[in-house]
Amino acid sequence: MIIYISGGARSGKSRYAQQMALQLSENPVYVATARIWDENFAKRVELHKADRGPEWSVLEKEHNIHLLPLENRIAVIDCVTLWLTNLFVRFEEDTEKTLDAFKAEIDAIDGLAGTFIIISNEIGMGVHAETELGRKFTDLQGWANQYVASKAEKAIFMVSGLPMSLK
Template identity: 40%
Template sequence: MKANIHLITGGQRSGKSAFAEQVTLGLTNTPIYLATSKKWDEEHNERIALHQARREECWTTVEEPIDIHQQDFSGQVVLLDCITLWLTNIFDEVSYDKEKALQKAKEIWNTLIQQDCTLVVVSNEIGLGGISMNKASRQFTDIHGLINQYLAKQAQKVTFVVSGLPMTVKE
């Protein structure tokens, strides 16, 4: 692994993306925003627009829903936002096969982190609430938790954001 990784995790609307943007801008004047979201519906498009409006002109945006490892980020500082949507895209692509999704995500991630770059990575903590009655949702929550653990072990730094307040978990 060559990448320097800072994993920033938290709940939905916890302030993790805004915090990740501040961290990234503290590291470079020429940040790259690696956006993994597909445009699912109008409400989701509004969320995307809020993220875009918050970013200054210095950001270069790369949109890639799955193959994040195919970009050359050598020597760059990249904000990857977010693992949850990236994993959703993979889970959908492999027809909700838990094992295939986990394997594909790890393969892509392992290739990405071979690059000599700095990655500020945003991910949700979706397993903190109740257990879904839907099998696919439970499987996704399982995969997501396993991927978060996998990333956290490799990260040099991990921050958990709660109510807009960052808490250092690993440094």
């Protein structure tokens, strides 16, 4: 089962997902899709890690998430934006190949037994991207978010730390 949680930056998505996972399991898995690219981002990742207790197993993978040992587990996958970025770089900014690879991974995860809480940043609620590459990625993320939401049994939108059930 997929549970999809979307919202803006600092909307409380990760914290809400982690609380949900802890209600469902005493030993959930946190799947981090981030690739550390600078010192500032490394500090943000450390803050995220400090938010979780010892009951969490942590797996770090930039893509091919479906190959991780997640069967029959409760897993928080954080986040689609970074996961897509990794695929986008891997496929040399080809949106079609990136989206196809992402959809295949989502389909494979959807075929596993377990509960997968997938977090994503909602797109299109802020400044319009100034560059062609930025607009290309905005489109890609919008399509990817729609795909995950279509596969999800539950979809939640976070606003200022408050969950709004969409599905």
